[in-house]
Amino acid sequence: MPFLAWRRIAWCYHLVFLAAVTWPGQTLVNTPTPFVLGMPRQMALVAILIVGSLIVLWRMDAARGREAADAGESGGADG
Amino acid sequence: MDKFTLITVLVFGYLATTLAVGLVAGRRASKSVQGYVAGDRDFGLLVMYFITGASVFSAFAFLGGPGWAYSRGAAAFYILSYGALGMAPWYAMGPKAAALGRRFGFVTQAQLLTGRFPSRGLSVLMAVLTLISFVPYVTIQMRGAGIVIEAVTDGRIPLAAGAAIAYGIVMAYVLASGVAAVGWTNTFQGVFMLAIAWTLGIYLPYRLYGGIGPMFEQILASRPELLTVPGLDPGGNAWSWGAYSTAILVSAIGFTMLPHLFMKAFTARDDKTIRRTVVLFPTFQLFLIPVFLIGFAGVLFPESPEQPDFILPFLILRTELPALVIGLFCAGALSASMSTGDALLHAGASVVVEDGVQPFRRLSDKGQRTLIRVLVVAVGALAYVLALSDSSSLVDLLLASYGVICQFMPAVLAAMYWRRATTAGVVSGLAAGSAVAVLFFLFPEWKPLGLHEGILGLIVHVPVLLGVSLAGKPQDKQHVSAFVDA
Numbered sequence: 001m002p003f004l005a006w007r008r009i010a011w012c013y014h015l016v017f018l019a020a021v022t023w024p025g026q027t028l029v030n031t032p033t034p035f036v037l038g039m040p041r042q043m044a045l046v047a048i049l050i051v052g053s054l055i056v057l058w059r060m061d062a063a064r065g066r067e068a069a070d071a072g073e074s075g076g077a078d079g
Numbered sequence: 080m081d082k083f084t085l086i087t088v089l090v091f092g093y094l095a096t097t098l099a100v101g102l103v104a105g106r107r108a109s110k111s112v113q114g115y116v117a118g119d120r121d122f123g124l125l126v127m128y129f130i131t132g133a134s135v136f137s138a139f140a141f142l143g144g145p146g147w148a149y150s151r152g153a154a155a156f157y158i159l160s161y162g163a164l165g166m167a168p169w170y171a172m173g174p175k176a177a178a179l180g181r182r183f184g185f186v187t188q189a190q191l192l193t194g195r196f197p198s199r200g201l202s203v204l205m206a207v208l209t210l211i212s213f214v215p216y217v218t219i220q221m222r223g224a225g226i227v228i229e230a231v232t233d234g235r236i237p238l239a240a241g242a243a244i245a246y247g248i249v250m251a252y253v254l255a256s257g258v259a260a261v262g263w264t265n266t267f268q269g270v271f272m273l274a275i276a277w278t279l280g281i282y283l284p285y286r287l288y289g290g291i292g293p294m295f296e297q298i299l300a301s302r303p304e305l306l307t308v309p310g311l312d313p314g315g316n317a318w319s320w321g322a323y324s325t326a327i328l329v330s331a332i333g334f335t336m337l338p339h340l341f342m343k344a345f346t347a348r349d350d351k352t353i354r355r356t357v358v359l360f361p362t363f364q365l366f367l368i369p370v371f372l373i374g375f376a377g378v379l380f381p382e383s384p385e386q387p388d389f390i391l392p393f394l395i396l397r398t399e400l401p402a403l404v405i406g407l408f409c410a411g412a413l414s415a416s417m418s419t420g421d422a423l424l425h426a427g428a429s430v431v432v433e434d435g436v437q438p439f440r441r442l443s444d445k446g447q448r449t450l451i452r453v454l455v456v457a458v459g460a461l462a463y464v465l466a467l468s469d470s471s472s473l474v475d476l477l478l479a480s481y482g483v484i485c486q487f488m489p490a491v492l493a494a495m496y497w498r499r500a501t502t503a504g505v506v507s508g509l510a511a512g513s514a515v516a517v518l519f520f521l522f523p524e525w526k527p528l529g530l531h532e533g534i535l536g537l538i539v540h541v542p543v544l545l546g547v548s549l550a551g552k553p554q555d556k557q558h559v560s561a562f563v564d565a
Contacts, residue, residue, distance in 0.1 A: 010167065061170075
């Protein structure tokens, strides 16, 4: 997938993240049970969203690196 | 060797190592202001990662985080939520800020702003606001260091002396080595803290409840209100959704705008380093999970500390851990405090000199370095006085400082992305937004729906910035293009 598509995904992902942890999104998941990995569900949800953020950013950066390599750049000081 | 002596030896051994790392690091950096403030723009991924991580791994997270989980339950989840949100925009903003820094020689956030919007008033306003937001932040770190030392030595070294010892050492290496010391000590301290936090976060629930799941089951059975968002307010009543949601929003925005984060972008070797740091940042955020587990482990503990912020050292001392573990924990918590405190002291003093003094009176390179050093001591002394007198919670102090910092967002975005922004618009927006934020901070009873004063400030700030800018004459096209198209 091209970098620009990943960038769009990253934007949407973090907006969904914000909506999910604030009012009113958070009210949809606001019961502690069932526990996930022993933790209350809301706490586990934030942890999962953080891991998702890591994955989305990592994929986006990888796409950028591929495109920079294809374009024959070093990928270093491309700003 | 008795327990107290062993702990003291461990802690002082650790402090001596930190001092050595800080002093050695400084010998590699050049003697220029670029070397002292921006590390010759040569920080690689490892150091950048831990420098950024140190902004999460502060005394606030190590002591305030468990304190909140312990006393206010799910309210603490806001702390877990905002970091990843605040960091993500840096993937785009960081390399752009760094490119502008390289082109124009900026070493502070305010220089970036006044580069686009030339105004000495703006420069001073930024310096003052940065200082207003940093002092409580440094205060938090000093109190944290004092709390830890007082608790683990069972009061034999009081808070005042503990904070003085830890920050005496911080001063020594910051004064000698500048930002190079901050980078390398943060790396050393970061590794230390990660290990300690995860070990204790998993160990304490097992020791006290037989596991993480059983711990939360017992809390759910006896204190269910602690496990439902938005948790409790300081008085033990239900916290409002408005306050919880805007705490996340303000902290995320404030985090993105942290003046020292900009200064660190100017220290990076290249853009790839900045991007990789942003990508890896969420791994640091996850460290808050074991920290919260420690706080929750205290909920059903039969005794309680005098202040919630003491819960972590309190638990550790009452669960009959070996002295070695207590000593290491103490060093880990001191790392958390010092690694954030040193960066802030250095950044705060640099900002005052570069943005508050330089626009009015040009100083030589040597003069700047000397003045930064004097101010490191002055800011440190001020924070120390506040740390001894202040009794509010660590997290409340942090939230208050984010309220001011988040007012930088519209101005910084306008400088980097909005062609039509004008100096008058940015200055009036910043002044109006900050005034509103300070007003609601001083009179919290006026806040509608419990919304954070930082958000209320932004609600006034953004329209003023847009309105005044659009009403005025646009800036020169070439000048604007140098910033927006960078």
